Every structure is written in C-alpha cells, then in structure tokens.
Amino acid sequence: MARWGQIARRTFLIGATAVVGGVAFGVWQYRRDLPNPLTPEPGAVTLNPWIIIDQTGVTLIAARAEMGQGVYTTLPALLAEELDVDWHQIRVIHGPAAQAYYNAGLMSHALPTTDYDRTAWQEMMVEAMSILPKMIGLQVTGGSTSTLDAYDRLRHAGATARETLKQAAADRLGVPIGQLETREGQVIAPGGVTIRYQDLAEDAARLDPPRQIDLRPASQWRYLGRAMPRLDMVEKVTGTAGFAIDKRLPGMRFATLRMTPHLGGVMRSHDATAAMAMAGVDRVIDLGHGIAVVAQNTWIAMQAAQAVAIEWGPAPYPDTSQEMMGVIRAALDAPANSKLRDDGDVEGLDTQPEDRVITAEYSVPWLAHATMEPMSAAAHFTGDSLQIWAGSQAPGFAEAAAAQAVGLSAEQVQCHVTYLGGGFGRRGESDFIVLAARVAHAMSGTPVLVTWSREEDMRHDFYRPAAAARMRGVLRDGAALALDGRVAAPSVTRQSMARMTGSAPPGPDKGHVEGMFNQPYAIPHYRVTGHLADLAVPVGFWRSVGNSFNAFFMESFIDEMAIAADRDPLAFRLALAAREHAPSAGVLRAVAEMSGWDGPRAAGTGRGVAMTHSFHTPVAVVIEVAERDGAIALRRAWMACDVGTALDPSIIEAQMIGGLVYGLSAAMMEEISFAGGVVEQGNFTDYDALRLNQMPPVEVRILQSTGHIGGVGEPGTPPAAPALANAIFDLTGRRIRDLPLNKHLRFVG
Amino acid sequence: MARQLRVNGTIHDLDLPDDIPLLWVLRDALGLTGTKYGCGVAACGACTVHIAGQAVRSCQVALADVWGPVTTIEGLGQPDALHAVQQAWVDHQVVQCGYCQSGQIMQAADLLARQPAPSDADIDAAMAGNLCRCGTYPRIRAAVHSAARALQAG
Numbered sequence: 001m002a003r004w005g006q007i008a009r010r011t012f013l014i015g016a017t018a019v020v021g022g023v024a025f026g027v028w029q030y031r032r033d034l035p036n037p038l039t040p041e042p043g044a045v046t047l048n049p050w051i052i053i054d055q056t057g058v059t060l061i062a063a064r065a066e067m068g069q070g071v072y073t074t075l076p077a078l079l080a081e082e083l084d085v086d087w088h089q090i091r092v093i094h095g096p097a098a099q100a101y102y103n104a105g106l107m108s109h110a111l112p113t114t115d116y117d118r119t120a121w122q123e124m125m126v127e128a129m130s131i132l133p134k135m136i137g138l139q140v141t142g143g144s145t146s147t148l149d150a151y152d153r154l155r156h157a158g159a160t161a162r163e164t165l166k167q168a169a170a171d172r173l174g175v176p177i178g179q180l181e182t183r184e185g186q187v188i189a190p191g192g193v194t195i196r197y198q199d200l201a202e203d204a205a206r207l208d209p210p211r212q213i214d215l216r217p218a219s220q221w222r223y224l225g226r227a228m229p230r231l232d233m234v235e236k237v238t239g240t241a242g243f244a245i246d247k248r249l250p251g252m253r254f255a256t257l258r259m260t261p262h263l264g265g266v267m268r269s270h271d272a273t274a275a276m277a278m279a280g281v282d283r284v285i286d287l288g289h290g291i292a293v294v295a296q297n298t299w300i301a302m303q304a305a306q307a308v309a310i311e312w313g314p315a316p317y318p319d320t321s322q323e324m325m326g327v328i329r330a331a332l333d334a335p336a337n338s339k340l341r342d343d344g345d346v347e348g349l350d351t352q353p354e355d356r357v358i359t360a361e362y363s364v365p366w367l368a369h370a371t372m373e374p375m376s377a378a379a380h381f382t383g384d385s386l387q388i389w390a391g392s393q394a395p396g397f398a399e400a401a402a403a404q405a406v407g408l409s410a411e412q413v414q415c416h417v418t419y420l421g422g423g424f425g426r427r428g429e430s431d432f433i434v435l436a437a438r439v440a441h442a443m444s445g446t447p448v449l450v451t452w453s454r455e456e457d458m459r460h461d462f463y464r465p466a467a468a469a470r471m472r473g474v475l476r477d478g479a480a481l482a483l484d485g486r487v488a489a490p491s492v493t494r495q496s497m498a499r500m501t502g503s504a505p506p507g508p509d510k511g512h513v514e515g516m517f518n519q520p521y522a523i524p525h526y527r528v529t530g531h532l533a534d535l536a537v538p539v540g541f542w543r544s545v546g547n548s549f550n551a552f553f554m555e556s557f558i559d560e561m562a563i564a565a566d567r568d569p570l571a572f573r574l575a576l577a578a579r580e581h582a583p584s585a586g587v588l589r590a591v592a593e594m595s596g597w598d599g600p601r602a603a604g605t606g607r608g609v610a611m612t613h614s615f616h617t618p619v620a621v622v623i624e625v626a627e628r629d630g631a632i633a634l635r636r637a638w639m640a641c642d643v644g645t646a647l648d649p650s651i652i653e654a655q656m657i658g659g660l661v662y663g664l665s666a667a668m669m670e671e672i673s674f675a676g677g678v679v680e681q682g683n684f685t686d687y688d689a690l691r692l693n694q695m696p697p698v699e700v701r702i703l704q705s706t707g708h709i710g711g712v713g714e715p716g717t718p719p720a721a722p723a724l725a726n727a728i729f730d731l732t733g734r735r736i737r738d739l740p741l742n743k744h745l746r747f748v749g
Numbered sequence: 750m751a752r753q754l755r756v757n758g759t760i761h762d763l764d765l766p767d768d769i770p771l772l773w774v775l776r777d778a779l780g781l782t783g784t785k786y787g788c789g790v791a792a793c794g795a796c797t798v799h800i801a802g803q804a805v806r807s808c809q810v811a812l813a814d815v816w817g818p819v820t821t822i823e824g825l826g827q828p829d830a831l832h833a834v835q836q837a838w839v840d841h842q843v844v845q846c847g848y849c850q851s852g853q854i855m856q857a858a859d860l861l862a863r864q865p866a867p868s869d870a871d872i873d874a875a876m877a878g879n880l881c882r883c884g885t886y887p888r889i890r891a892a893v894h895s896a897a898r899a900l901q902a903g
Contacts, residue, residue, distance in 0.1 A: 002893040067846050068844075068846030068883045069845070110788075192758060203765075230844070231846065233838075233839050234828050234839060235783060236844040236850055237831070237843075238783070238822065238828050239781075239821070239822035239823050240783065240823075240848050241849060243782075243785075245786065246776075246782035248780050279877070297777035298773055298776070298777055299769050299770060300766075370882060372795060372846065372848040372849045372880070372881070372882050372883075373785070373787075373848045374786070419846070421847070422882050423846075451786065454787065477889065654885070658885070659884075683788050683789075684787075684788050684790075684792035685788075685791055685792050688880075690878060690884070691877045691878075692877055692879070692886045692890065693873035693874065693876070694875045695886040708793070749878075
C-alpha cells in the first residue's frame, strides 16, 4: 500500500512521487494556509494522489462519497480517459479522508471568502450535495471557478501519468517518445514491443513529469460522453458492497441510540436497571441528551434501549408544527434578510385598470431525508487512536469533530469512507459519527457498530425547513409585467455554518431564496425578498436545498399568472425564458416536443409543466395525470435538462429520474409534523415515498448547449412538485398551494 | 436456545433467543450483511430473503419460526457467477446507492420463480413493497422483464 509522502518546496499542480514498488500521480496541495503559497516551508506541501501504479496494477482514487450518484464511475472515467487503461482492469479506492483533497489554503485562491473553515466547508457541501459534474467544484455560492478547473485537473493527472510513463519507456528503449503510444495499461513501441505500466512505474517515479500537456478533445473521448458500466454495480447487486452498517471487526459489539425526541433538549434522568437485566446487554451509556445501549447484537440493543426509563427536558421550539408555521408566516411581514433581485420598480409600479393583479400564499412542510440506510457508523477507540468507518459526505470535518469529542488530536483519528446508503445531504452532517466515536470511547478497546433505528433516524434529522411564500403578480396584455415574491423559512445556511464553524455568517442568505430570485425569466419588474424565521428545529441540506421549496412557490405561481393571462402555461414560460436564457428556453421547447404538448390530449388527463434553473442546469418537466376512481394517478413524465457537457448520459438520466422521484415523493406524501415538541412520523408507514406501482414512465432528454458543466444530482428535484401540482390543476381545476398534496386529495397507490 | 439454521446451503449452530428476527441473525450473528435493515416493520423490503424458496421480510420472521432453508443475496449468485436477475440489474445499470437492491433482487427472483413472464401490472404488484429512495424504478421494471426473457431462454 502506498505511503502518502510529504514533499517539500514543490509548487506545480500535477506531480509524481515514488511509492512502494511504483509511482503515484496527483495534485500538489498546501497542507495549511500559507502566508506565501509560492514559497512554502519544508513539509508544508503534500501530494494528494489520484493515480497509483505499483506492482499490483493501476489504482484510481475517487476521494468523493459514492452515494449512488456515480462518482466511483465518472471520476475514474476522467482519469482513465487520458491514462489509457482498460476499463475492466480499473481498481478504485476512496483513499484517505477527503479533507486532504480540499485544502482551504488552495481553495481560498478560488473562492471569494478567505475564512478557512467556511471555505473548506462550502466546498465539502458542494461535493456532498451533488453528483459529479457539480461535485468537482461547482460554483454553488457563486464566484468559485473550480468546476472546470477540477474537471480539467483530473484529466491532466491522467495525461501527466501517461506521458511520464511514456518517457520512462522512451528512456529504457532508446526510442523517441513521439514514436510511443499507449493502450490498455501498456506503452507500445514500434515493432510491437509493449511494456506494462506497472513495469515502468518505478522508473517513472524518478522522472520530472512534463508540465504542458494538451488534453484530448471531446471528439476523441472513449470513456467520457458515453454510458460506462458503473464500477460499483456488481458489488451492489451481490450484497458485497460495504456500507458502514455492514462493517464487521473481530470482537465487535453492536449498539443503538435513544436520544431526546425534543431536539436540542437534554436528558434529565434515566434508569437503566431493566435494560441491564436483559440477556446480552453490555452497557448503557449516558450521552447527556440520550443513551446508547451496547449489546451482543443490534436487536437486543434496540429492545434494551426501549426498556430504559427516561425523563426528557423540554424542546427549545414551539410544541406543534401549526405554531411553527405561525412563526414562519409572521416572518413574511418582518424585515427582509435579502433582496437579491429587484429588477424594474415593483414598488413604484402604476397598475392600470385593465391589468390583472393576482396574489397567492403557499406553504410547505418540514421534510426528512429518510435515506434507505439509517444513520450508522463503526468505530474503534484504542486510547491513542480512533478508527471510524462511516458513509460521510465530509470525512475531514467528521474526523475533527470526533477527535474533539474523545479528546484526541485530529491526526489520531481516521475516517474510512464506506459506500453511502443514500445521502441527499443528510450525511454531510457529522452527528452520527461523533456519537459513534463517543460510544467507542466509552467501550475503549472494543470495536462497536452504532446503528440507529429507523425511528431514531426519522426523529433526529436535520430537516428540510418548512417554508411559506406570499406572491403577487401583475399581468398586462397577456404577459407578465411584475412578480413580487416573499419567502420565509428558517435559514439552513446559518444553522449549518454555526454547527460546523461555531458562528453563523451575517448578510443575505442566498440559499434561502434560490429557485425564486435567480430564475431565467424576463419579467420587467421582478423582486424577491427573503425573510428568515427564527426556529430552533435542526435544519440541513436536503436535495436541491432552497430550490426544493422555492421552485414550488415560483413555478406554481408562474402557472397561476399564465392562467390569469389566459395563456398556455408552457408558451407563457417560453416567452419569458427565450428573452433571458436560451438553454432554459431550449429545455422548455424540448419537453413541449417530447410530450406533444400542443397536440391532442387523451380524454380525462391533465398536464402540468415546470422549469427550474438550479445548480447551473435548467430542467423542464411535464407530468401527465389522470383520475381513477376519485384518485390521481401519474401517467407519464418527460424531462429535459441542459448539462452543458454530458460526461455519462446513463448516470445523468438516472440522476434526473432519481431527482424527480425524490421531489414527487415529497410533493405527494411527505411531511414531518410536530406535536408536543416531538416529530410525529417514525417510519415508512407514516413517512412513505413513491413506490414502483405509482411510478410513471419517464422520458429524459439531455441537451448540451450551455457551454459549461452543470450539476445533475439535484436539478431534477425542484420542478417535480410544481409540475405535478400544475397538472392536477389542469385536470381538476383545483389549485393546491400547500404540500404535501395528499392532505388535499388522494393518489392511486 | 440452541438450534440449527440452514443458510445458503450451510448449516449453522446458533444459541440465540427464539424471538430474534432472522434479519439480525443473518447480519450480526452470521455476518451475512448483504441483507439490509431499513425499517424493521416490513415497510421497505430491504431485508427480503427467501425461506424455502419464498420471499419474506426477514425483519418479521422470528428465528424459532423459520420454516425452511434460507437463501440470502449472497446465496443467489456471486460476483463471478451472477444469477439471471443480478445480470439483468447489471445490464440495465439499475443501481444507484444500492442499499435497497439486495431486497429488490430477492423480491424479483421470487416473482420470476412464480410468474415466468410477468406483465407490468404483475411487476407493480410484486415490487410495490420494496422502497427505493434513489428512484431506480424504471430500470428495475426493465430489468425484471429482461431477466424473465433470459430465464425463459434458459
């Protein structure tokens, strides 16, 4: 196994270093924020390897969390495209904690902020929330230029490795490098002489890699731009893929948690007598806000956890979701935190008697992530070290937080990143890892696996916030003259940053209004204000974040404006988008064509359209519904996205449909509600999601016109809810302005 | 109490409580972690295994009630010798996060053992109990049809 060597006084980007029996290629990074990055002190620079070639072959490192979005496939494809290795011989490992790959010293050059933790954290969350094209550095917060940079960087690493190996072969054979070719892990010389990469690796480690290499044009791509067989596929269909919950170690004991249902509250007292009397129970551990039970197996631990008598302290928020929504609605009339769009003059606009003025209020509930794998982590504390196995979207931060929790330094803690049984933003939090570390600390010397019950998972999430909006629109001559939107919700950004860095950033919260203020619609008078609601319910990043609620508000209301203007909803949007952003108009035209929008419709069906531009990718959706025995059935769906450059169309299609399903599930039936300060839902019986029998056929078209790489993991989610609500309006004439929809009607299923 | 359990052709001697669900016997006592815990209340299907050839939710079957030999995902096929259903899953690139897929595949294998050529409605009815948060449903549907054809072709 390679040792990650520290290298001094090297400042260029792609480098190589000797490893046992071979060579590693990667990116030089500063190990800490340096006063002068051009003259780092000895030991301050390290190589973060992407490629290791040793006697066992070629290993590619995908230092990102694979949560289904395909990074274990597309990252290697970026490397392999230039490296020329056989796809079926590629080995992929996660490598060391991702923190090594996101050094704030480096990142602070690219990001508009200089705050170390915040900068690194933003990059982590960018990575955490999206699939590959966005993951390699999309400008979610604006200003960062790292997307294309990292996209190029991986290919540069592959090309640098290839050219260095060729140079090693040229030196050995006495042949000019220009006469050498590479194919399937070999250098090929004239006359049919071939040398395997691993046989050149040690020589290559002694060479200075070339600095200037032209990347192959897309027209020559063999792996990128096409559907590659996923490298995690066989493991995942044979039950051999390792999730954190599957980690087993010799002598391992099994634990579960029971934490206060009053989120943020304390445990006043507990009595573990009955639990400790149960056969197979080792320990009941006081965690301050709850208990952990360690036992012979997870089932006994779960039984025993319920047998502990506990008195909980109060919750720091109102008792019921109704009261919480009252706080959120009241915030609509409080001073604004942000006014990130203020085109024209909404305030001073003189309306004419013939203008149509419409207003509407909307609301959406709290949502859980409900990943299929409940929160889980394995940990082994040995006094001076802590090993963690977890599906973490931010392992560097998890290591630091765990170290602090058990009194070790960060260097003494290692987080091994497993496959994630779903992420959707939940596994960017470190709470479940810190708790596992604390249990391991209490069980010093004994490895433990901490598995949350589904109920604990559902009731201890960082929820998608409940939110409300008040919209006002002015229509003149059948067109949108003005749109004035107010959004109120707790701030995910502020709360998350406070958790991660100890302080909430001041200033406008862009994430709070994204999906409303930044839509590509040419409305002459267009204003959006954000109003932060102060509630202590834990909130976090949920697939597409603010877009998840703002798109419902915005695209429902745009629909209402179209109807009020007596215009076709798709044509109404197209007219607004065509003047503002051609790719957004393009996805609208695409779904119109795919769905036969302007053609005849089947009797008894209704159709809705929505378009949202998020994460640099416009996505339009058309959904067709029908009524069956008084219930609504989803008949078909069409999606078009413009991702700029489609690195893997199969993965993009899967992510678009996955994003749509995630959004439809929430729109149709998901709600986290509170009573007595406790989350009422506990399992899939009362927090369900779309099932196969409710799933309509979906057709996806991938466009590539934006000229930049867009995200694909999240942008499929925002338009789902409004497209469905608009389709229901088209079918029934009912405008539902509050989610989930099944509070207002029934779905087939 | 002490008892024997046959899993994937191997007989295991166990000394565990009668009422422990099969799921936890497989995962924690036998280390067969391909079978997943998702809900514990038969609401998600991630723990689906076969008992005497029939798909069951292993979180709902107490150890004392196991009525026949158990087959888990590890026993259905191996990475170098995939079952037709697993091969169809690979061919259609079904999987995203993968956590629910052991259960999906065991459920689909059971369906095809009973109905060699299922319609979409048959697939809907058989697979509705298996939740997938990643939204892999369209490819699951296609893969089940594909596996049916492969199995019928023999």
